[in-house]
Every structure is written in C-alpha cells, then in structure tokens.
Amino acid sequence: SSSPPRRDFISVTLSPEEAVGAGGYNNSKAWRRRSCWRKWKQLSRLQRSVILFLFAFLAVCGVISYASMGEPWKSLTNKSLDDQRTEPEIPGLKLANPVVLPAPQKADANLGDYPELSPQKLPKLLHARRGPSNLQIKPPRRDVRLKTQHDTGRVVEEPVQADKEEKTEKSVISWRGAVIEPDQSTEPPSNKIKEPEKPSSVEAEDQKEPVPINERQLAVIEAFRHAWKGYKDFAWGHDELKPLSKSYSEWFGLGLTLIDALDTMWILGLKEEFEEARKWVAIDLVFDKNVDVNLFESTIRILGGLLSTYHLSGDSLFLEKAKDIGNRLMPAFKTPSKIPYSDVNIGRGTAHPPRWTSDSTVAEVTSIQLEFRELSRLTGDEKFQKAVDEVMKHVHTLSGKNDGLVPMFINTNSGQFTHLGVYTLGARADSYYEYLLKQWIQGGKKENELLEDYMRAIEGVKKHLLQRSQPKKLTFVGELAHGHFSAKMDHLVCFLPGTLALGAHNGLSADHMKLAEALIETCYQMYAQVETGLSPEIVHFNLHAQKGQKDVEIKPADRHNLLRPETVESLFYMYRFTGDKKYQDWGWEILQNFNKYTRVPTGGYTSINNVQNPSNPEPRDKMESFFLGETLKYMFLLFSDDIDLINLDKYVFNTEAHPLPIWVPA
Numbered sequence: 001s002s003s004p005p006r007r008d009f010i011s012v013t014l015s016p017e018e019a020v021g022a023g024g025y026n027n028s029k030a031w032r033r034r035s036c037w038r039k040w041k042q043l044s045r046l047q048r049s050v051i052l053f054l055f056a057f058l059a060v061c062g063v064i065s066y067a068s069m070g071e072p073w074k075s076l077t078n079k080s081l082d083d084q085r086t087e088p089e090i091p092g093l094k095l096a097n098p099v100v101l102p103a104p105q106k107a108d109a110n111l112g113d114y115p116e117l118s119p120q121k122l123p124k125l126l127h128a129r130r131g132p133s134n135l136q137i138k139p140p141r142r143d144v145r146l147k148t149q150h151d152t153g154r155v156v157e158e159p160v161q162a163d164k165e166e167k168t169e170k171s172v173i174s175w176r177g178a179v180i181e182p183d184q185s186t187e188p189p190s191n192k193i194k195e196p197e198k199p200s201s202v203e204a205e206d207q208k209e210p211v212p213i214n215e216r217q218l219a220v221i222e223a224f225r226h227a228w229k230g231y232k233d234f235a236w237g238h239d240e241l242k243p244l245s246k247s248y249s250e251w252f253g254l255g256l257t258l259i260d261a262l263d264t265m266w267i268l269g270l271k272e273e274f275e276e277a278r279k280w281v282a283i284d285l286v287f288d289k290n291v292d293v294n295l296f297e298s299t300i301r302i303l304g305g306l307l308s309t310y311h312l313s314g315d316s317l318f319l320e321k322a323k324d325i326g327n328r329l330m331p332a333f334k335t336p337s338k339i340p341y342s343d344v345n346i347g348r349g350t351a352h353p354p355r356w357t358s359d360s361t362v363a364e365v366t367s368i369q370l371e372f373r374e375l376s377r378l379t380g381d382e383k384f385q386k387a388v389d390e391v392m393k394h395v396h397t398l399s400g401k402n403d404g405l406v407p408m409f410i411n412t413n414s415g416q417f418t419h420l421g422v423y424t425l426g427a428r429a430d431s432y433y434e435y436l437l438k439q440w441i442q443g444g445k446k447e448n449e450l451l452e453d454y455m456r457a458i459e460g461v462k463k464h465l466l467q468r469s470q471p472k473k474l475t476f477v478g479e480l481a482h483g484h485f486s487a488k489m490d491h492l493v494c495f496l497p498g499t500l501a502l503g504a505h506n507g508l509s510a511d512h513m514k515l516a517e518a519l520i521e522t523c524y525q526m527y528a529q530v531e532t533g534l535s536p537e538i539v540h541f542n543l544h545a546q547k548g549q550k551d552v553e554i555k556p557a558d559r560h561n562l563l564r565p566e567t568v569e570s571l572f573y574m575y576r577f578t579g580d581k582k583y584q585d586w587g588w589e590i591l592q593n594f595n596k597y598t599r600v601p602t603g604g605y606t607s608i609n610n611v612q613n614p615s616n617p618e619p620r621d622k623m624e625s626f627f628l629g630e631t632l633k634y635m636f637l638l639f640s641d642d643i644d645l646i647n648l649d650k651y652v653f654n655t656e657a658h659p660l661p662i663w664v665p666a
Contacts, residue, residue: 211642213269216588220636221268223595223605224261227628228273230604231257237284243604244621252293255285260301260629262309262318263658267646268636282317287324290347295332295340296364298325300656301625303371307378308658319378326375326384333387337415338394340365340387359409359418365391367431369439370654377663392439395432396449402480403463404456406432424479425461426490426538431655433457434499438652441506444664454503458512461496469541469551474525475518476541487541491564494523495655498570505577505648513577520574523567524586526552533593534561534611554612560620562607563598565630565657572638576648587638594631630657 040048213221227241235241235248239256242249258277265274303325310318325346332340332351341351342360353360369388376385400407400417407417408428425433436454440447465477467487477493479486500516503509526535529552538558541551568587575583597617598605605627609618634657637646651659 211640211645214639214641216584216591216639217636219591220632220639221270223591223599223635224264224268224270224628224632225273226599227604227623227632228261228265228270230600230602230623231628232276233603237280240625241604241623242621243600243602243606243623244619246602249622252298253289253291254287254293254298254302255280256301257623257625257628259285259305260625260656262305263312264628264633264636266309266312267633278315278317281321285321287321287328287346290345292343292345293329294364295329295342295344295351296361296368298344298346299329299368299371300654300658301629303329303375304654304656304658304660305629307371307374307660308654310378311659311661322375323379326372330383330387335412337412338387338390339410339412339415340368340391341412353412357409358413359411361428362395362406362408362410362417363427363429363431365410366395367435367655369435370442370652370660373439373442374660392450396453401460403460404453404458405460405464405480406457421482422480423460423464424490425465425477425493425496426479426488427492430490430492430495434495434655437499437503437506438654441502442652442660442662444662445506446664455508458500458503462515467541467543469522470543470545471549472525472551474522474541474551475515476522477519478541487543488538489522489526489541490538491523491526491535492566494519494526494566494570496570497523498573501570501573501577502648516570516574520567520570520583523570527567527586527590527593530554530611532561532597532608532611532614532617533589534597534608534617535564535567536561536611537564559611560607560609561598561611562624563594563605563627563631564624565626565634568631568634568638569653569657572634573648575638576643584639587635591635626656633657 043051230243231241234243234246235257237255237258238248239251239253240249241257258280262274262277262281265277303322306318306322306325310316310322328346328349329344331349332342332344334351335341339360341353342364343354344351369392372384372388376382394415395406395410398410398415398417400420402423405423406429407420408422408424409418410416411418423429433454436450436457440450440454443450445451461477464480464485466475467478467485468475469487476487476489477496479488497516497520500512500519504513504516523535526539527533529550530536536554536559538555540553540555542549542553568590571583571587574580575587594605597611597614598608598619600606600619604623606619607622607624609620611617646653646659650662652662653659
C-alpha cells in the first residue's frame with residue numbers, strides 16, 4: 001500500500017496589536033460567538049452528546065421539582081390569603097346572630113353512594129353578620145366553562161378568556177361565581193339596551209374550602225333523583241308529572257317542572273341532569289306559541305327560574321330566554337290603572353282578566369317585582385322595573401288597608417281594592433308582605449316606602465290576626481272578615497316565620513325574631529299533630545281547651561297535602577340565623593314522612609288527599625313543580641352547614657325559591 005500524502009503546515013503568530021490592526025480579535029459579541037462556536041465544533045461528537053444530555057437532564061429535574069413544590073406552596077399561599085379574608089373588620093358593623101357550623105373539611109361523600117359519609121369534625125363557632133358588607137353583585141361572566149365536582153355538589157368555574165385589566169381589580173367571589181365588587185351606581189337602569197355586565201373571573205373554589213355534603217343532604221339528592229326519574233321517564237318537557245298514571249298534565253305547555261328545577265339541580269351538584277335539562281331549554285323551549293299563561297305563575301317560576309340559573313351558571317342562554325319571556329309578559333300591564341291583568345297570551349301579545357271578573361289578586365300583582373326589577377338591571381331596559389314599581393307605588397297610596405293589612409283583590413280598571421274587609425296572610429295576599437321586605441333588601445335597603453309598608457303590616461298582624469291555641473298555647477295567624485276573627489290558618493302562612501327572621505337578620509326589630517320562633521313551632525305542630533306527620537292545606541285552631549282535643553283541627557275539605565315548601569322554607573331561615581339544630585331535625589322528620597306517604601315506586605312523588613289516614617293517604621296523582629323547585633331545594637339548604645351555600649347577605653329568594661342577587665348590600 002502506498003503511504004499517505006504528506007501535508008505541510010505553516011504556523012503564523014500575530015501579536016495582539018497586529019491582530020487588532022488586521023481586524024481580528026476585538027472582544028466584540030460577534031467575535032466571541034464565532035469563537036465559542038469554533039470551540040464547540042472542535043469537541044468530539046461524544047463530548048457534545050454528553051454535554052447536551054446533562055443539560056436535558058437538569059431541565060427535566062427542574063420541571064419535576066417545580067411540580068412537586070408548586071402545590072404545597074399554592075396551598076400555603078391560599079391559606080395565608082384565607083386567614084387574611086376571615087372576618088374582616090367593617091367599621092360600624094355589629095356582629096349578630098351566631099351560627100354553629102362544622103369546621104371546613106374535604107368532602108369524601110359520593111352522591112351515588114348514599115348514605116355513606118365522611119366522618120364529621122368538631123364544630124366551631126362562627127358569627128353571621130347582620131347585614132352584608134358594602135359590596136355590589138354583578139352578573140356572572142359569560143365566557144366560563146362549568147365543572148361540577150360531584151363529591152361536594154359545588155361547581156368550579158374555569159376561565160376561558162379573562163381580561164388582564166379586570167384581573168387587577170380587587171374582587172370577591174360569592175358562592176358559585178357571582179362576582180361582588182365595591183360601589184356600583186344604584187340609579188335605575190337607563191332605557192338603553194346594554195349587554196350584561198362582565199365581572200372579573202376568579203375561581204370561587206380558591207376562596208375557601210368547601211363544606212362536605214352530609215347524610216341528610218344525600219337523602220335529599222336521592223329524593224330529587226327519584227322525582228326526576230319519574231319526570232324524565234313519563235313527563236319530559238311537559239309541565240307536571242302524574243306519577244301514578246305515568247303520564248303528565250299541561251298548564252302552560254312550557255316545561256314548568258324542568259325550568260323550576262334548574263337551579264335546584266345546580267345547587268345539588270347534579271351536573272348530568274342539569275346539562276340534559278339545559279339542552280332541552282336551548283332546543284325545545286319556545287315561547288312563541290298561542291297560549292294563555294298566568295302572569296304571576298309564569299313570572300315566579302319561569303322568569304325567576306331562568307334568571308336564577310343564569311346567575312348561578314353564568315350561561316347566557318338562560319338570560320336570553322328570560323328576556324324573551326319578560327318581553328312577552330309586558331302586555332299584561334296595558335290596563336287603565338296600570339294594575340296588570342292576570343293572564344297573557346305570550347304568542348299573540350294580548351292580555352285579559354279572568355273570564356268571571358275584572359279583578360286581579362293582590363298577591364299576584366305585587367309578587368312579580370323582584371324578577372322584573374332584576375331583568376331591568378341585567379338588560380339596561382327600564383321598562384320592566386318601571387311597570388312593576390308603578391304597581392307598588394299605587395298600592396302604597398290606596399285606601400282600604402287595615403293597619404297595613406291589604407284586601408285580597410284589586411280592580412284592573414279602577415285600580416282600587418275590592419271585596420273590602422277581609423284580611424288574611426294566606427292565599428291571595430301572602431306574598432305581598434313577603435315581597436315588601438325582599439324588594440327593600442334587593443334594592444340595598446334604600447326604598448323606605450317598602451319598609452314602611454312592611455313594618456306597618458307586621459304591626460297589623462300582631463294587632464288583628466295573632467291568637468293562641470289550646471291546649472299548647474301555640475301562636476298562630478288567623479283571618480279577619482268584617483271584624484270577625486277566624487282561627488283558620490293556611491299552610492301558605494308558614495312563609496311568615498322565615499320572612500320575619502330575614503327581616504330581623506337585616507336589622508329590623510328583635511321582636512320579629514321572637515314572633516318567628518313562636519310561629520315556626522306552630523307550623524311544625526301542623527305536621528306533628530297529624531297522623532301521617534304531614535300538614536294539611538288548611539288547619540283550624542282550637543281557642544278553648546277541651547279534654548282529649550289537640551290544638552289542630554282539620555276539616556274534610558282541607559286535609560290534602562300538595563308537597564308544599566313553606567314550613568321547610570322557614571325552617572331553613574331559622575336554622576341559618578340561629579344554628580339551632582332542632583330545626584334541622586324537624587325538617588328531617590318531614591322529609592321522612594314525604595318518603596313514607598307520597599313517594600311513588602316507579603319515580604316521582606304525589607300530592608295526597610288525606611293526611612289523616614296513614615294506611616291510605618289517597619294519592620292525587622300529581623307532582624307540583626314546586627316540589628323540585630322549592631321543597632327539596634330548601635330541604636338541601638336546611639341540612640347544609642355552609643352559610644355560603646346561597647349566602648343570604650348576597651342573595652334574596654323569590655317566592656318560588658329562586659335566588660336573585662342583592663344589588664347594593666348596605
């Protein structure tokens with residue numbers, strides 16, 4: 001083999017001065033980069049591979065370390081922030097109404113595993129404030145995706161796109177995503193349509209650790225799912241389930257039960273059922289149909305349910321549907337007196353009174369205000385609020401009241417009360433008194449006429465309608481007819497203890513809470529003294545002691561039970577404001593009796609005709625929409641020890657148990 005060719009090399013050495021003069025090394029960045037690159041290229045392939053591997057290894061280790069240390073650091077930071085948030089001092093605000101709650105803990109409860117539970121920790125004493133802090137609630141952001149955590153029944157919001165400027169604002173998240181911000185104008189909405197306000201998006205779950213779902217709440221969830229199964233199987237998309245005949249009944253043909261139950265499903269954390277119902281609302285809920293609806297019932301159930309679900313979920317679908325039905329109900333206000341007609345054809349845009357009279361019911365025309373006022377606030381269109389405010393201002397000036405108590409009927413032509421001399425807190429008048437207080441709370445406690453009318457009415461109740469029964473001396477609310485007292489009390493009147501307690505919580509007379517405590521005892525006895533443990537629709541109280549006689553007397557025409565919510569509603573308020581667990585125990589008894597006497601094996605619950613016959617309560621084959629919309633919702637809230645589960649300093653319930661935000665807490 002031939003030898004390799006010889007290569008000759010010439011070595012040249014330049015002094016630094018010569019190199020610089022020749023344009024060589026000058027310590028510039030470009031020269032250094034070229035020099036480093038030459039040195040890198042001079043390394044062997046093995047050396048370069050080792051160096052690259054080391055760099056990659058260090059990078060992977062860094063990522064793993066960050067991931068493992070991030071969660072503890074975040075928890076420590078959140079804990080520090082939570083400690084700072086706990087019980088902030090607000091000048092001039094007194095602490096009141098202590099409530100006993102269990103310490104927050106992680107929930108292990110599985111909704112499908114009823115009734116297994118995680119163990120409860122020792123309770124600690126917390127203080128509920130009388131009146132909310134100086135904050136403003138805005139509607140939830142539209143651009144959020146919703147995730148329901150089934151183990152806690154709570155919902156986490158995932159921001160899809162958040163404005164960087166909004167993130168810098170100081171905001172507090174109320175339960176399930178309604179954002180509260182300081183100092184927003186309280187002027188009536190302008191007449192110009194606007195998009196709903198979009199608050200900054202912060203996850204509610206960062207605020208505090210959720211309170212776990214307990215055994216009794218799981219029982220409510222199981223009851224709801226059983227009722228929902230019947231509705232889904234036999235009445236889907238229709239107004240009400242007939243569980244025995246496995247069919248349905250129609251009232252307006254607008255899916256009343258489904259809409260009434262939307263926010264209940266949200267509060268109970270039933271994501272699957274909620275999403276299925278939402279799909280029906282999106283595709284099948286159409287208001288452009290030739291049908292007469294009752295203004296009051298469609299407002300509290302449909303409009304109220306849609307607005308509440310919008311606030312809890314942040315889904316603009318529900319606001320759009322609420323605007324649609326709100327506009328279609330407006331023809332009811334086209335009357336000579338501005339007192340609305342009772343019925344509206346939502347397809348034709350016409351309205352009329354009942355066929356037999358030109359009167360409207362006082363409770364109906366004065367119990368639509370919370371919903372229409374909120375619709376104005378969200379849309380910026382003042383016509384809704386203007387229409388209902390005119391009604392309240394008119395009723396405020398009317399003669400025919402008796403120490404604040406109002407008659408049951410009002411004429412749509414003259415605008416005057418009719419059928420004078422009959423006063424009740426039962427049917428046809430009940431929610432007038434409820435909405436006086438709740439509008440005052442909703443509007444930030446600024447509308448003094450509403451408060452004056454409410455306070456005067458409660459004094460009228462004390463003066464004319466309160467009596468005590470025998471033998472247990474139960475305080476009850478009777479009726480007055482042309483100066484004659486009747487010891488008759490509707491179950492509907494059992495809304496009153498909760499309303500009185502709500503007023504006392506918001507700074508009204510402490511005597512109201514004492515009266516609430518007496519009346520809720522009476523409402524409980526309306527269940528406890530009956531053979532099935534379920535209250536009839538109407539009771540009469542004995543005013544004179546007789547041997548072997550109970551306080552409660554029931555007439556054959558009054559012994560039906562419609563699965564009504566009023567007593568459970570008041571039990572919820574009483575427990576929330578006092579922490580006395582006897583109210584939870586009373587509610588638990590009622591739920592067990594509903595399960596025992598009204599539950600239908602194939603799905604659903606039924607109203608019954610005879611609460612005095614445990615062996616045959618005579619089922620009526622009808623499940624009212626308010627059983628899902630109100631009764632079971634209030635049951636779930638009653639059994640909760642989480643005061644932020646619909647915080648009553650941030651929300652006010654309409655008369656169908658749909659929570660709406662308080663505008664400007666005082």
